[in-house]
Amino acid sequence: MADSENSEPILQVSNLSIRHPDRSRATPSAVSFEARRGEVILILGPSGSGKSSLAMALAGIIPQYVAAELTGDIRVAGLETGTVPVPQLATVVASVFQDADAQLIAETALDEVSFAPENFLLDPIEIADRAEEALTLVGLWDHRDRDPETFSGGERQRLAIAAAFAQDPALLVLDEPTANLDSVAAESVYDALAARLARSDPPAVVVVEHSLDHVVGLATRVMVMDGAGAVRFDGTPREVLGDRAAEVAALGVWLPTATSVALRVAAAGHPVAEVPLDAVALARHLDTVAEPLPVRPAARAVGRAETVMEVRSLRVERQGATLVRDASFRIARGSVVAVVGRSGAGKSSLLAALAGVVPPPRGTVTLHAGDRRLDIGTARVREIVQHVGFVFQNPEHQFIEHSVTEELAFGLRRFADIPPGVEAETWVSAEVERMLARFDLTDLASAHPFMLSGGQKRRLSVGTALAADPGVLVLDEPTFGQDRERADELVTLLLEAQQRGVTIILATHDLQLAAAHADQVIVMASGRVAADGAVAATLLDDAVMTAAGLAVPALTRTLRGSMRHPELADVTRIEHIEVRVGV
Template identity: 45%
Template sequence: MRTSAPLLRVRDLSITHAGAGLPSPRGVSFDVQPGEVVLVLGPSGSGKSTLTLALNGLIPQSVPGEVTGTVEVDGRSTADTPVAELSGHVAMVFQDPDAQLVTGTLLDEVAFALENLLFPVDAVLARAERALRRVGLWERRNENPDRLSGGGRQRLAIACAIAMGSRLIVLDEPTANLDAQGIDDVYDALMDLTATGDRAVILVEHNLDAAMRFATRTIVLDQQGRIACDGPIREVLQEHTDELLAMGVWLPAATVAGRTLRARGILPDTIPLPLTPDELAAALASAPTSPSATPSLSADPVPPRATDPLPTARMQGAGTDAGRHAADPADTRASALHPSGAPAAAATAEPPAIVRARGLTVRRGRTEILHGIDLDIPAGSLTAIVGANGAGKTTLIQSLAGVVPPPRGQVTVDGVDPGRASPHDLAARIGFVFQNPEHQFIAHTVFDELAHGLRLRGTADAEVHERVGDMLARFGLTDKADTHPFLLSGGEKRRLSVGTALISHPGVLALDEPTFGQDRARAAELLRLLADVRAEGTTILLVTHDLQLVADHTTHTVVLADGRVHATGPTAELLATDGLFESAGLRLPALHRALTPEQRGMVTEVAS
């Protein structure tokens, strides 16, 4: 029985943004005790991020909105207590780390808030060093935050929160841009921070496979922003699986796979639904059904992995165009895909390359980010670019799409140099979706944002309205047509950014972390849409940290390591190559690691 006073007390909280018809969240009440780690789940637009902004007073003190109800942290009202004073009691890590980074070095960034609160110099430096070491950034303390990858900047933002020593830490999608090691670093740091039991964490997170080992309780918001479930995380996920899936809420990959296996009669009802890959492996090992008699399963309502005939994969240093430049000694081995060293015949002829790079080298200041990249992207493919944080993924896709200034080397998209093409000509060949959707918004309404490119090309008004209306409906944004893009939820902003790129019907669509910020239903919808677009002849090129998405939906993969192509080729063959992803600092999907080959055959690497 709880006897301590709640660290956080929320009562009948409703928040209505300017221009919004209904509040979200709506009528929310809950307490959080010291020592609790509360995972907040809900579909896109349910008010998760809005709720977090109310917990430290930014709503209503800095972000306008109509607020009813109360929020108290350590007995202080967040509506009346100045945000600066609240910062010593509640620390916030935003969904977009760039929104809170303001100084010229990592050390100064972590020290900034402490200095403003007049902490002694020795205490500032000690806290800053401790926080930076916890997230693996101490050795880069004198660098500018702009030099970090997106994931690196997120870790820096978390270090800033850790340094404050606040009793309540609120994190909005803290691991969305992190690689596997970065995710481990973040959760290890947070677990250390909460081990004493005197702090609490509020966590908005889609990556439940990582959060499961950390969260103790979950609060689920429904589409209307009301609390649908509140309880111990294991109880909520196992007892309300169907309702959560119907809402479009992300669940652990093992839970979704176990649900499908149970529905097919492979796992008996007497075995609780697994929440981790290890639990799923144990359940399968004890199941009476023989794997050989098991049909192919797909537990997610998303398109199955592409089944096109796949050409042979290539590793850097193996003597192909993609490996023309010499690799490091560790990478000059004979192709791990063909240990004999003899070239294997391709299943079919390689499709022509629609995007090509030769000798692509990109510098940022004195630092060389990409080193002589040679790369072909097959026409009609769905190709993923993967790599650890800082490998150069975003720089590569921006260079291929002509977003960054013309780099050294040669890049062509459908035979055209994107650095020399006119905006009109380039838009007809390649559309680009930024990692941060706000970086591409220029209009004052969602409708005008989608219509902007069409109007620039002189498209007739009737066609503009028809195509924009279709895109609004396709992405579930019809009721947001007159809303300012910056007032959308994180998931809605992502859908709008994809829509602005697709509306011109480019031959190549390039996307940087397209499923970031999406709930399960919207991510599935986006993947279905990408599959449809690809079926119409568009080549899809995307950067992602989600290797489960890569395994389930892509035809080809480019693996980057330290600014070089570590391996490239058909996804299925790369996944089957022992140690390939690990040698690039990556980790295979959780189910792939935990299950035996027989068990993986049972669940066909269910999409997370």
């Protein structure tokens, strides 16, 4: 790794502020920092703090392609990003953004990864070597001849990362690079990044990330932005995530799992001198605690026995590829069902079939809607959307209006049951105002949905799906791009819907979310249902998870590291570790 302390800065950011159209304030606001080769700067902050805007500005996307008022200065390898054309900047800056689909253009994975080096007019042998190395690092070399259109969301994310690696940039900008990846794939991405950093000429790296367990060990510096877009904390991972952990958490930002557990254990009466950042350090602390920790048994709500959806021998195909094979299961009305699996296991394809977005074969998916039996494969779209709401993995795929207000109003006008005797537009306007407040979007009412942050887009997409008050809500990665506070709020909204009798079916890479809230877990592997059952029989079973190419949830892995506290082995929520009153 390069000696970053003695090298010249690759990246220089000076007093940067960005204000988007229709926004009253700039986020980020007055941000300054430098980065040298070999440094990994981790950017944290709540949704809407300007993290993604910062990432786009580093690559010149803002203001050259996305209109925004930018003040201050950004220079990469001496090039001013606001004025030097983006194609020229691409010789020194490579970026991976939240929506990988927006940056994939080629017809094969190999062509995608080769595209930038070819445009740099490199020698064909070097192009081939870079492409093979990059695809191998992310586990896609064997899929080099596939069309990215046939990839899962996680596979497309890894392909975008490989394309960035192949550019061999001086600055690598990663905006939520593992958001669509399972834990095993996320770990492999950061292993690949570690290999890049071990070279004699490593890039400077700026990472925007919510999931910290895999990246915290690589980070050399952590910057935490507050809701107003200003830098609140800046220092080493130990100084920020360890010494200021409680203050960082108070901003609604995720912490490493081990750090969150340590704070909870401290509240239970066992403080630690140095807050741990990883599972090994946490285990050492826990093993100094002699008495058993008080653990509250999980009071998991169980869905009523009545079946709301029945799936029989479901098969989903696309462009000649079989994505779901012979899936069969039942879903209880009012339950929370989590669909988990590796990237490419068939989760999104399964959910699209359940919601009728991709019509399943006749007779394979049946919705029990009151006294009716609705065949999702043959029913009209209007019939389906009155009973089933769907939230896409990429929120942009469901936005059709030009403002947040109109996006929410669209579904209400078309599908909601307007009370008799009430003027329709008056009722719609009142409901929109209520939903704007409920999803913390009031200040963005007139903003274009595509100009929202990733977390804001996700909240809007869930709001539009709930507008018609469906009996079944199907969500693909609902907490993707959410900070801790917003993720908790979103989960609360879903659980409130469940209490009203709504059945929640979600695909997620967040196994902790599934372990904490699911009544039923469907584990997918290679397009098949590998396991179907309660949390204890699926997510907490090492044999089941290993067979599916997964690891048990992060909290479970972390707590099972302690030899002295077997009472923690099957804890699925940190809140189940009881705190002492007054501590």
